[in-house]
Amino acid sequence: MSSARTDQVRAATIEAMTTTTASTAIDEAFERYLDEHAAERLESYKELVRIPSISALPQHAPDCRRTAEWIAADLRHIGMEHVDVSETGGHPIVYADWLHAPGAPTVLVYCHYDVQPVDPLDLWTSPPFEPVVEGHRILGRGVADDKGQLHLHLRATEALLATRGSLPVNLKFAFEGEEESSSVHLDPWLNANRDRLSADFAVISDTGFFEGNLPAITIGLRGMMYAQVDVTGTAVDLHSGGYGGAVQNPANALATIIAGLKGPDGRILVPGFYDDVVAMTQVDRDAFAALPFDEAAYLERLGLPALFGEEGYTTLERRGARPTLDVNGLWSGFQGEGGKTIIPAHAHAKISCRLVPDQDPDRIFEAFRAYVLAIAPPGVRTEVQSLGGGHPSVTPIDHPATRAAARALEATFGREPLYIREGGSIPVCASFENELDLPVVLLGFDPPDQQAHAPNEWMDLRNYETGIRTVARMWDEVAALGRDAFAR
Amino acid sequence: MSSARTDQVRAATIEAMTTTTASTAIDEAFERYLDEHAAERLESYKELVRIPSISALPQHAPDCRRTAEWIAADLRHIGMEHVDVSETGGHPIVYADWLHAPGAPTVLVYCHYDVQPVDPLDLWTSPPFEPVVEGHRILGRGVADDKGQLHLHLRATEALLATRGSLPVNLKFAFEGEEESSSVHLDPWLNANRDRLSADFAVISDTGFFEGNLPAITIGLRGMMYAQVDVTGTAVDLHSGGYGGAVQNPANALATIIAGLKGPDGRILVPGFYDDVVAMTQVDRDAFAALPFDEAAYLERLGLPALFGEEGYTTLERRGARPTLDVNGLWSGFQGEGGKTIIPAHAHAKISCRLVPDQDPDRIFEAFRAYVLAIAPPGVRTEVQSLGGGHPSVTPIDHPATRAAARALEATFGREPLYIREGGSIPVCASFENELDLPVVLLGFDPPDQQAHAPNEWMDLRNYETGIRTVARMWDEVAALGRDAFAR
Numbered sequence: 001m002s003s004a005r006t007d008q009v010r011a012a013t014i015e016a017m018t019t020t021t022a023s024t025a026i027d028e029a030f031e032r033y034l035d036e037h038a039a040e041r042l043e044s045y046k047e048l049v050r051i052p053s054i055s056a057l058p059q060h061a062p063d064c065r066r067t068a069e070w071i072a073a074d075l076r077h078i079g080m081e082h083v084d085v086s087e088t089g090g091h092p093i094v095y096a097d098w099l100h101a102p103g104a105p106t107v108l109v110y111c112h113y114d115v116q117p118v119d120p121l122d123l124w125t126s127p128p129f130e131p132v133v134e135g136h137r138i139l140g141r142g143v144a145d146d147k148g149q150l151h152l153h154l155r156a157t158e159a160l161l162a163t164r165g166s167l168p169v170n171l172k173f174a175f176e177g178e179e180e181s182s183s184v185h186l187d188p189w190l191n192a193n194r195d196r197l198s199a200d201f202a203v204i205s206d207t208g209f210f211e212g213n214l215p216a217i218t219i220g221l222r223g224m225m226y227a228q229v230d231v232t233g234t235a236v237d238l239h240s241g242g243y244g245g246a247v248q249n250p251a252n253a254l255a256t257i258i259a260g261l262k263g264p265d266g267r268i269l270v271p272g273f274y275d276d277v278v279a280m281t282q283v284d285r286d287a288f289a290a291l292p293f294d295e296a297a298y299l300e301r302l303g304l305p306a307l308f309g310e311e312g313y314t315t316l317e318r319r320g321a322r323p324t325l326d327v328n329g330l331w332s333g334f335q336g337e338g339g340k341t342i343i344p345a346h347a348h349a350k351i352s353c354r355l356v357p358d359q360d361p362d363r364i365f366e367a368f369r370a371y372v373l374a375i376a377p378p379g380v381r382t383e384v385q386s387l388g389g390g391h392p393s394v395t396p397i398d399h400p401a402t403r404a405a406a407r408a409l410e411a412t413f414g415r416e417p418l419y420i421r422e423g424g425s426i427p428v429c430a431s432f433e434n435e436l437d438l439p440v441v442l443l444g445f446d447p448p449d450q451q452a453h454a455p456n457e458w459m460d461l462r463n464y465e466t467g468i469r470t471v472a473r474m475w476d477e478v479a480a481l482g483r484d485a486f487a488r
Numbered sequence: 489m490s491s492a493r494t495d496q497v498r499a500a501t502i503e504a505m506t507t508t509t510a511s512t513a514i515d516e517a518f519e520r521y522l523d524e525h526a527a528e529r530l531e532s533y534k535e536l537v538r539i540p541s542i543s544a545l546p547q548h549a550p551d552c553r554r555t556a557e558w559i560a561a562d563l564r565h566i567g568m569e570h571v572d573v574s575e576t577g578g579h580p581i582v583y584a585d586w587l588h589a590p591g592a593p594t595v596l597v598y599c600h601y602d603v604q605p606v607d608p609l610d611l612w613t614s615p616p617f618e619p620v621v622e623g624h625r626i627l628g629r630g631v632a633d634d635k636g637q638l639h640l641h642l643r644a645t646e647a648l649l650a651t652r653g654s655l656p657v658n659l660k661f662a663f664e665g666e667e668e669s670s671s672v673h674l675d676p677w678l679n680a681n682r683d684r685l686s687a688d689f690a691v692i693s694d695t696g697f698f699e700g701n702l703p704a705i706t707i708g709l710r711g712m713m714y715a716q717v718d719v720t721g722t723a724v725d726l727h728s729g730g731y732g733g734a735v736q737n738p739a740n741a742l743a744t745i746i747a748g749l750k751g752p753d754g755r756i757l758v759p760g761f762y763d764d765v766v767a768m769t770q771v772d773r774d775a776f777a778a779l780p781f782d783e784a785a786y787l788e789r790l791g792l793p794a795l796f797g798e799e800g801y802t803t804l805e806r807r808g809a810r811p812t813l814d815v816n817g818l819w820s821g822f823q824g825e826g827g828k829t830i831i832p833a834h835a836h837a838k839i840s841c842r843l844v845p846d847q848d849p850d851r852i853f854e855a856f857r858a859y860v861l862a863i864a865p866p867g868v869r870t871e872v873q874s875l876g877g878g879h880p881s882v883t884p885i886d887h888p889a890t891r892a893a894a895r896a897l898e899a900t901f902g903r904e905p906l907y908i909r910e911g912g913s914i915p916v917c918a919s920f921e922n923e924l925d926l927p928v929v930l931l932g933f934d935p936p937d938q939q940a941h942a943p944n945e946w947m948d949l950r951n952y953e954t955g956i957r958t959v960a961r962m963w964d965e966v967a968a969l970g971r972d973a974f975a976r
Contacts, residue, residue, distance in 0.1 A: 056826035117828050123724055181826050222729060226827045234790050236611055237942040240814045241710060241912025244842045245754075245806035248796035251815035251837075252746060259747030262740060264865070266733075302722050308736035308867030318733035326728045327739035328830050329822035333815065334838060338544030338669050339714045339875040340605050341840055341913075342816050342941050349739075350822060352829055354732045377752070379796030387827045424729025425829075453830050454724040 026472045029163040034155075034468065042133070044074070045151050045464075048113075049131040049140045055091055055114035055181040064091040064177045067113045071150070071175055072096070078158040080173065086193070088185035091177030095196065098161070099170045105483050106170035107401075107475070108199035108438065110428055111150035111206060112179035115142035116453045123455035136461050143459040145452035149205040149445060150175055152464050156471040168479035172199060176428065179206070182226060182388025183427045190435045200486035201401040202432045203474075207444030210420055211293055213460065215413040217405055218442035220320060220421030221429050223355035223392035225364040226328075229257060229372055230348050232381045237333065237342040247343060248379025251332040254347040257382070260375040261325055261351070266310035268325045268353070270371045276358045280321050288316045291418060301449065320421035324354040350387070354423060361389030390427025391434065400485045401441045401478065408474035409443075412466050439488075443474070514960045517651040522643075522956065530621070532562070533639050533952075536601075537619040537628045543579055543602035543669040552579040552665045555601045559638070559663055560584070566646040568661065574681070576673035579665030583684065586649075587658045593971050594658035595889075595963070596687035596926065598916055599638035599694060600667035603630035604941045611943035624949050631947040633940035637693040637933060638663055640952050644959040656967035660687060664916065667694070670714060670876025671915045678923045688974035689889040690920045691962075695932030698908055699781055701948065703901040705893055706930035708808060708909030709917050711843035711880035713852040714816075717745060717860055718836050720869045725821065725830040732831060736867025739820040742835040745870070748863040749813055749839070754798035756813045756841070758859045764846045768809055776804045779906060789937065808909035812842040838875070842911055849877030878915025879922065888973045889929045889966065896962035897931075900954050927976075931962070 053067040054060040075083045080096035118128040131140030207218040231250040309318035333344030369384040376382035409417045432438045445467035447460045541555040542548040559582045563571045568584040606616040619628035695706040719738040797806035821832030857872040864870035897905045920926045933955035935948045
């Protein structure tokens with residue numbers, strides 16, 4: 001894109017970013033501040049996205065640390081205190097607070113600054129770490145999941161402190177750097193930092209809106225079990241002519257294992273897998289059925305010949321309230337053009353399960369491992385390793401913080417939010433509930449088809465902008481309730 | 489390796505290369521010539537191996553042509569005539585002849601100058617196209633399959649012409665450049681060159697010795713059907729949380745397809761697959777049983793927990809006389825370290841079958857394709873494409889050329905050869921038989937565990953050296969029989 005064209009797009013975007021203000025004003029000074037800093041805000045958002053903080057890839061560890069430092073500098077600049085790039089043993093967690101609202105509630109806000117890997121790179125229409133704006137969309141890895149949401153919290157705080165000199169609540173930030181790589185260091189860190197993390201409730205901004213970009217509060221999240229299956233034959237590939245027929249083929253064996261994990265009806269065949277699944281009540285099923293969901297449009301958008309899932313459940317139930325088993329990656333032998341006639345030396349699969357209450361990730365991993373080894377064909381060696389996991393969670397719909405979030409969403413987006421159970425997993429949600437005993441509100445602004453984890457991830461800049469106002473308004477709503485409303 | 493050490497190894501090798509001469513002498517002048525040119529011969533062998541003529545990879549097309557030109561120059565240099573780098577529409581075929589033995593039989597010799605891909609590159613102990621000598625072994629891609637065998641034919645011819653000024657037989661060479669990528673242009677070229685390829689019989693040098701490096705003549709070869717299965721879901725990867733449970737996973741679907749191709753008893757489940765398989769006679773089974781085969785040592789060398797194959801057949805029968813189905817490569821989704829929580833957009837497998845008489849590769853491909861589509865799970869798109877194939881063949885054990893080859897092997901290697909049915913496929917064998925109506929002798933010198941198609945491919949330099957003497961002696965044996973012995 002030419003420089004002149006870039007300037008044009010940028011001007012149009014800044015306009016889009018500022019025209020949302022009329023209907024969503026918190027107060028005049030706040031809005032004026034946001035108006036005046038629109039260009040600077042977009043530039044800062046892009047700057048954050050440009051750092052390739054892929055937590056799963058060891059070579060990007062310095063980038064993760066650089067992102068943490070960038071956020072810490074920004075936090076200091078806007079007036080947050082006790083800013084700390086806190087060591088975890090892995091990628092650091094950025095902590096900061098502002099505690100000068102005596103008698104007001106204290107809120108702990110969580111986002112994550114790490115992002116997913118970017119392959120397949122050739123499917124991106126622009127480089128993943130060079131964010132570009134197209135109309136109301138900003139494209140780039142992390143613009144939605146979760147740097148965009150982290151950034152809007154920074155900007156809401158900045159605008160409040162700049163225009164009022166204070167915040168309506170006591171605010172604590174914990175920004176993680178390992179959410180996309182199974183949060184292995186999170187729980188020990190939470191435990192070690194229990195005192196400075198004390199709060200009346202937590203807000204996690206890492207979720208999105210419902211189909212059609214309808215404002216939503218997520219009240220249920222699935223957990224996760226992530227494993228790798230490695231099937232090994234000989235030390236090197238064999239000639240498929242010289243050895244074909246005489247030895248087990250690791251790739252065929254792996255396929256047999258994977259095929260044995262699920263029935264044609266979509267049921268997972270791991271013994272005991274469903275034992276701890278809490279059955280949906282009629283109320284649950286009615287709530288799913290009441291959501292405005294156009295299955296034909298959903299199918300059309302996905303471009304699939306048909307939807308497919310566990311028999312006896314609707315699509316929304318399948319992705320919100322039922323556990324899953326998906327292969328996330330497969331590799332073995334020759335992947336180039338043309339033909340190579342080998343029996344591969346080894347074959348590998350990454351397989352994960354989304355879990356629902358009350359499934360336990362460790363128990364599910366053990367059941368999975370035992371079953372894989374039981375059905376592994378003879379003549380090869382099969383191993384199963386854990387790549388992490390997280391507990392499922394359901395958050396209270398009638399908590400005063402949830403109600404405050406709902407009022408803030410309605411005031412800024414012009415309609416009451418939906419309450420949804422989402423298929424994704426945010427391990428920190430269960431950790432906050434279990435380790436810190438904190439009620440959690442899942443307040444997220446991603447559009448539902450944002451392509452998180454895929455090429456061409458995008459964020460709707462209108463959601464981002466209105467999100468800034470929603471957060472500020474929510475703090476006002478929470479402050480108005482007073483601390484007693486959150487007594488436990 | 490230091491330069492001094494290199495020189496040492498090289499001297500030792502040249503000694504190894506020349507000490508084989510005593511027991512295998514054709515005539516004194518011939519042996520003296522080979523002695524005097526041992527260092528030059530090894531250098532020339534390495535030079536040929538250094539050109540990375542991987543026919544399956546388009547970026548190596550210039551290397552394939554360069555290899556053809558290298559061979560053509562060598563042929564001209566040693567005194568072969570009508571040398572022609574002949575266009576095929578793909579990689580060229582090198583033709584040459586020497587036709588000054590009136591009344592003597594005419595022999596067409598086939599080898600191929602293209603090689604297999606080299607991945608996984610990290611398992612090579614030295615770079616695949618930088619051949620190194622370790623004791624009696626030379627390592628590098630193509631040192632055995634098939635550049636080593638091609639090169640020993642060049643050197644046998646060179647030594648005969650240099651020492652006698654003539655050859656005992658009329659000799660024609662056809663060196664192919666697409667054997668490792670399904671020989672798609674071979675049959676049309678054979679048909680178009682029918683006249684200049686006329687001969688009394690053909691010798692194909694692209695096979696090896698039996699277990700224990702025992703001299704062998706291959707009398708049976710399997711054919712091949714090579715296919716790729718592509719399973720496609722959405723245009724881009726999906727977040728496995730947001731979509732898991734609602735859509736079919738292409739990688740799971742591919743595993744289901746592959747698992748459906750074979751039963752746990754090793755039988756291939758494609759309907760009609762075994763219809764044209766000629767059942768083994770008791771004579772066939774007795775011949776297999778009579779081969780000196782140490783199954784425990786074989787298993788030990790492979791380092792596997794157990795062998796595995798079709799029920800009701802021995803290991804040698806399974807790999808020599810029964811058809812197979814093997815996955816040669818698999819890929820889908822995320823293959824990096826750690827976890828990436830996606831439903832892959834697509835999944836792919838390369839799958840090939842080794843075929844036995846009278847299976848037809850085209851019929852087997854159609855049956856395979858129809859069955860894959862029939863068992864493909866719903867909710868994804870499945871496609872099957874052909875990557876080529878070749879007919880199986882069995883060559884006559886009692887043909888005078890086979891007998892001459894046997895005598896030459898016995899004279900040079902000091903023991904009678906075994907007659908074996910090999911699992912590999914050499915499409916040109918069936919092509920010579922069917923298109924050119926030529927009897928074929930499969931005279932090859934590779935050690936049985938040479939790791940063709942795998943990392944660290946190697947050739948036994950003693951087989952290579954003795955092979956040169958075997959070829960020269962065979963031409964003498966054939967000439968002694970006279971042309972009438974080959975009348976058809």
